[in-house]
Amino acid sequence: MTTPNRYVRNGQLHSYIKYGFMVNADDFFFSLQQICAQAGPLSWATVRVGAEDIALAAAPVALHQRLLRPLSHLQQPSASATTLTLTLVAAAADAPPFPWPDAPQAGDFWEFRTGDYLFSHYGHGLAVVGLDLRRGCAVGYVRRPELLPAAFFSGLLFTTLYQALRPRGFFLLHAAALAWQGQGVLITGPSGAGKTTTMLQCVRAGFRFVSDDATLLTRAAQGDILAVATLNTMHVTPRTVDFFPELAPFVNERADNGKATIFLPEVYPDSMSAVNSREAVAPVRLLIVPSLQGPRDGTFEPLSGRTVLSEALPLSVDLQQPAAAAAHLDLLAQLVKQARCFRLHLPPDVVSVPPLLAARLAHLSLDELR
Structure with a gap:
């Protein structure tokens, strides 16, 4: 009974x-x-x-x-x-x-x-x-x-x-987010493509951490699509901790999937954007898909927005609410018009990745001034 x-x-x-x-x-x-x-x-x-x-x-x-x-x-x-x-x-x-x-x-x-x-x-x-x-x-x-x-x-x-x-008006994209001098970078792609390594190497080099793995995007009053700072956590594998040994003292309890939670401000005190800083919300200028396949030479291969979003969409858009899904897709369509999309062929020395991204952002800024 x-x-x-x-x-x-x-x-x-x-x-x-x-x-x-x-x-x-x-x-x-x-x-x-x-x-x-x-x-x-x-x-x-x-x-x-x-x-x-x-x-x-x-x-x-x-x-x-x-x-x-x-x-x-x-x-x-x-x-x-x-x-x-x-x-x-x-x-x-x-x-x-x-x-x-x-x-x-x-x-x-x-x-x-x-x-x-x-x-x-x-x-x-x-x-x-x-x-x-x-x-x-x-x-x-x-x-x-x-x-x-x-x-x-x-x-x-x-x-x-x-x-x-x-x-x-806040919508999800299955991607990590960083900011450099007020400009947003989204990093997306399949598991094992080098997203976490790319992100942590950039944080080491002075990029601001915005979000890990799942990023909230919204539209600014002037129309820009912004990446919004949310949680200060990353979930990392033992292999990632081996690659970034400074993480080891800050590893918290492991979840059932074997990943440990890291609170970024505890490891990299200057990595987080203050709530009132311009990098707590950053207009997205680059959408990067890291790759360990093909040439390992640090080159940027232009991609179409459709190619970049094809893998991220199933994990990002909830189709059960038609009106919300339509607004979500509209925002993502604007995102890939606003941001330049590239596949980054990761070099063997990941230390060179942050300067590559910073230089690409600087190049985009110069293009806007012309």
């Missing part, structure tokens, strides 16, 4: 069936709000993503610290108005489970959308987050957060931020 989960609303006891199909979204969202309200004093911080202020609240303090760490470079004084308030608390044993087991699933992540609500389920019950898109409010819980790796919180934060910011 299925046992109902119970909660109190308006002084009355309510229940819903754990695996029922007629769960009321308003009631479930309210139950998540109630869990957060009963968790005790909340710790608060404000971060800025692009031009959007995000309030981050959590209890206990240790959970708040884990959530803020990947966003610490974006922290700023409290704002009077925020785009999103995200509240997460450590879950009690009787926290209500995610009640939509037939929701669309990708690995151990489920997402259920109804009306203005978007509910997310992480890691077979490890966390549940409800997002009210109309009110800009996200609430949820995490079970035993002290046992979860840093990569878990990075994934939850990025997903929630993207869900909340997509209706405001």
Whole structure:
């Protein structure tokens, strides 16, 4: 026999069936709000993503610290108005489970959308987050957060931020992002092509880190497509740590895929763009596909935008929301008109890669002045 989960609303006891199909979204969202309200004093911080202020609240303090760490470079004084308030608390044993087991699933992540609500389920019950898109409010819980790796919180934060910011014109591209003297560089391509090596070598050489692997793009008022700084984390393999030994003292818990989380400001203190700097949002000028195939001579091979996006699109665009997908594709179409696209044939000595990219950006700047 299925046992109902119970909660109190308006002084009355309510229940819903754990695996029922007629769960009321308003009631479930309210139950998540109630869990957060009963968790005790909340710790608060404000971060800025692009031009959007995000309030981050959590209890206990240790959970708040884990959530803020990947966003610490974006922290700023409290704002009077925020785009999103995200509240997460450590879950009690009787926290209500995610009640939509037939929701669309990708690995151990489920997402259920109804009306203005978007509910997310992480890691077979490890966390549940409800997002009210109309009110800009996200609430949820995490079970035993002290046992979860840093990569878990990075994934939850990025997903929630993207869900909340997509209706405001922020869209995803499966690419890493750097900035050099205020100009953005996106690095994309298949696994094993040298993206991480290229990025870290550039950060070593003084490029600003914007984002790793998944980048949020938005359109500036004057029309430029901007890469927006989000999390300060990278997820690296043991081989990458061997290649960049300065990472070793800063390796955090490894996720199930064997990758370790690195917080870039701890390794390279000058690598992050301050929240108010021009490089926290950078107009994209180059879109680079590193290659270890063919000539290893550091040459730039011009590519069409269609070629560059062909591999990134399936991992970037959610086609389940037609209007959002159309806006997403429109932004990416403008991106490949704005940015020059190249395959970079990586030389054996990767130390020479940052000067190559800097010189290419300088050349593009001169072209614009002519």
